[in-house]
Amino acid sequence: MVTAVFKAVLFSVYKIYIMQAKAHKTGLLTAFLLLAGITSTFSQKLNFDITLFGDKIGAMQVEQKDSAGFKLYDVQSKFEAKVLFSKKSSASVMHVVFNSNGNMICSYYKNIKTDGVITTTANLQNGKLHVEHNGQKSVLDTPFNASSVVLYFAEPQKLQKIFSERAGKFFDMVKQDNGTYLANLDDGSAKFTYSGNKLAQIEVSKGMLGTIVIKAVP
Numbered sequence: 001m002v003t004a005v006f007k008a009v010l011f012s013v014y015k016i017y018i019m020q021a022k023a024h025k026t027g028l029l030t031a032f033l034l035l036a037g038i039t040s041t042f043s044q045k046l047n048f049d050i051t052l053f054g055d056k057i058g059a060m061q062v063e064q065k066d067s068a069g070f071k072l073y074d075v076q077s078k079f080e081a082k083v084l085f086s087k088k089s090s091a092s093v094m095h096v097v098f099n100s101n102g103n104m105i106c107s108y109y110k111n112i113k114t115d116g117v118i119t120t121t122a123n124l125q126n127g128k129l130h131v132e133h134n135g136q137k138s139v140l141d142t143p144f145n146a147s148s149v150v151l152y153f154a155e156p157q158k159l160q161k162i163f164s165e166r167a168g169k170f171f172d173m174v175k176q177d178n179g180t181y182l183a184n185l186d187d188g189s190a191k192f193t194y195s196g197n198k199l200a201q202i203e204v205s206k207g208m209l210g211t212i213v214i215k216a217v218p
Helices: 002-021 025-035 148-152
Strands: 042-053 055-067 070-083 087-100 104-113 116-125 128-133 137-143 163-164 169-175 181-185 190-195 196-208 209-214
Touching: 002 025, 042 070, 055 104, 087 169
Parallel strands: none
Antiparallel strands: 042 055, 042 209, 055 070, 070 087, 087 104, 104 116, 116 128, 128 137, 163 169, 169 181, 181 190, 190 196, 196 209
16 A cells, blocks of 8 residues: 555655646546555566575565556565674565656655664656655656666666665666676675566675575565
8 A cells, every 4th residue: 555655755746747747637637546546457466585594584575556557666575683682673665656658757765674764755856856865865867767676577678777766876787697687785785686587586785784685485
């Protein structure tokens, strides 16, 4: 279900989108369908186990919905682990919307962790993506057709700009000789493994926490 905060983000984005489109009836209908959470014409759910040192510590669910030509993504994940006599936990939600042209127009991410909270929002205004990451604002050029949530459903293509809904900025995705993909951000790295164009697992390396494996559940 779309959260109240994300509904507010959607309302802001689609208000601008509709004004730019001169508020024609089709645009209004699309906006209200999305805001009301009307049942999508297509939905795909993926489930993942989250493990650390071979032990399951949590789970993730990723859902893609099609509605009136738009793609909506919802992600929920939660894990809890004991590392060096201290407990580490994370509970996150993410919502992302791509328009009928295949470009991202807004996203909302929130992660409540043991050591703090990360909140990142992005929404399209006047052809620019306005991002706010834990109070810090930035503006990015658009359009782009790939963000981290898309990586759960398809192998990345060449020359794609990948946007991190969590960090609020772009990152590089480099294909390795063994067919895996390596992504690097400021606070760690992640190795993506695909099988038949479907994501099989992600290995996330983060300092003292070690390597967390996010593995697809058949």
